[in-house]
Amino acid sequence: MKFTDFGIDKEIIDVANSLSFDFSEIDSIAESNQLKILKAFHDNKISEAHLQGTNGYGYNDIGRDAVDRVFAQVFGAEDALVRYNFINGTHAISTAITAVLRPNDVLLSFGKPYDTLNEVMHSLSEFNINYVELSLEDDLLSSIKSHNPKAVFIQKSKGYQDRKSFSSSELNELCDKIKKEYPSVCIIIDNCYGELTELEEPNHADLIAGSLIKNLGGGIAQTGGYIVGKSDLINKCADRLCSVGIGKEAGATFNANREILQGLFNAPLVVNQAVKGAIFCAKLFEQFGYKTNPAGNKKRFDLIQSVKLSNPNEVVSFCQGVQTAGAIDSFVNLAPWTMPGYDCEVVMASGSFVAGSSMELSADAPIKPPYIVYFQGGLSFTQCKLGAMLALNNIIHPRQ
Ligand SMILES: *Cc1c(COP(=O)(O)O)cnc(C)c1O
Numbered sequence: 001m002k003f004t005d006f007g008i009d010k011e012i013i014d015v016a017n018s019l020s021f022d023f024s025e026i027d028s029i030a031e032s033n034q035l036k037i038l039k040a041f042h043d044n045k046i047s048e049a050h051l052q053g054t055n056g057y058g059y060n061d062i063g064r065d066a067v068d069r070v071f072a073q074v075f076g077a078e079d080a081l082v083r084y085n086f087i088n089g090t091h092a093i094s095t096a097i098t099a100v101l102r103p104n105d106v107l108l109s110f111g112k113p114y115d116t117l118n119e120v121m122h123s124l125s126e127f128n129i130n131y132v133e134l135s136l137e138d139d140l141l142s143s144i145k146s147h148n149p150k151a152v153f154i155q156k157s158k159g160y161q162d163r164k165s166f167s168s169s170e171l172n173e174l175c176d177k178i179k180k181e182y183p184s185v186c187i188i189i190d191n192c193y194g195e196l197t198e199l200e201e202p203n204h205a206d207l208i209a210g211s212l213i214k215n216l217g218g219g220i221a222q223t224g225g226y227i228v229g230k231s232d233l234i235n236k237c238a239d240r241l242c243s244v245g246i247g248k249e250a251g252a253t254f255n256a257n258r259e260i261l262q263g264l265f266n267a268p269l270v271v272n273q274a275v276k277g278a279i280f281c282a283k284l285f286e287q288f289g290y291k292t293n294p295a296g297n298k299k300r301f302d303l304i305q306s307v308k309l310s311n312p313n314e315v316v317s318f319c320q321g322v323q324t325a326g327a328i329d330s331f332v333n334l335a336p337w338t339m340p341g342y343d344c345e346v347v348m349a350s351g352s353f354v355a356g357s358s359m360e361l362s363a364d365a366p367i368k369p370p371y372i373v374y375f376q377g378g379l380s381f382t383q384c385k386l387g388a389m390l391a392l393n394n395i396i397h398p399r400q
Helices: 011-020 024-044 061-073 087-099 116-129 141-148 168-181 231-241 256-287 311-323 381-395
Strands: 079-083 106-110 129-135 151-155 184-189 207-211 223-231 292-295 305-308 348-352 363-364 372-376
Touching: 011 256, 024 256, 061 079, 061 223, 061 256, 079 151, 079 231, 087 116, 087 151, 087 184, 087 223, 087 231, 106 116, 106 141, 129 141, 129 363, 141 168, 141 292, 151 168, 168 184, 184 305, 207 231, 223 231, 223 363, 231 381, 256 305, 256 372, 311 348, 311 363, 311 372, 311 381, 372 381
Parallel strands: 106 129, 106 151, 151 184, 184 207
Antiparallel strands: 079 223, 207 223, 292 305, 305 372, 348 363, 363 372
């Protein structure tokens, strides 16, 4: 079977075939991360017993404890809290924030956090916690001096903003600078979409959090999130997620340990496929005159690819193409809708095995200028190629 069998224009296929890629660095990142994860499995002697879960109170769940140790080792962190009970990344990140801050503390955010965290940040005032948001142009060190924050929050990925994503080494250097002058400031990093895209993680921070239905779930974990970092702070996070006095000691896991371990094992491979997919999408659209961020020849620090389109029809056509490439719900016709929390209509393409998983191929966009659409995820490079080509095909040959 060939791409032509999906009704893609020959011109698009010819251009796609003429694109050149050098995936050697991306493949060596995947290799290094796969070995790092395997080493963590070996060093922690992961065995069949760890794949079993518990019920009831979930005391003595050796699988749950092993999952935490494996994640901690992969991140080079002291400890981890990996739980399917985290609903998503927002929940894991907000748990980290609220675990650390106390009344009269200040939280300083370096840059605007992801949309879903807005309400979290603004609710802090109910607890007499002061929230201060800097722009990325502000001088972080002098702001720390003037605001004396308990914690600094930084988002690695650009998410849905028009900026560069931070590399792990940029973040680690920034953490080192902060720690040198202000050793007691707690640095919390939103690592969503960034995991395993580089050789290193931003592990000079005190707490790093993310979702298991993105990169680290490897397309296998069905729900959940993680926090890794300093062990005293991880204990506070566990108290916050569960209850003081329970912390990391209890919590049934059912079948989650197996999925989380298998997902982590799988993650370097699927991240590799998704990064290749994002690069393919960028290069293909660039050939047809579209602006992309990051550009197809740029290094990647996360999975998000944005493409600037020209009008609402192109946005819907793009997302419809990605929807048509899905393994699930490929036949669905997308329509823009006004989602709660948005000030305009949005359109979302997602045909995933795990509901809403953006580790799987997906695309979304608000229907408003500058008409930027976000393309992300994909468990298989071939499927990403199909999605990008169908997206372009729909734009060039709009359906009536
Ligand atoms: C996805 C994401 C989050 C959290 O989103 P959830 O849907 O709650 O998992 C936070 N920050 C960034 C940068 C993200 O990409």
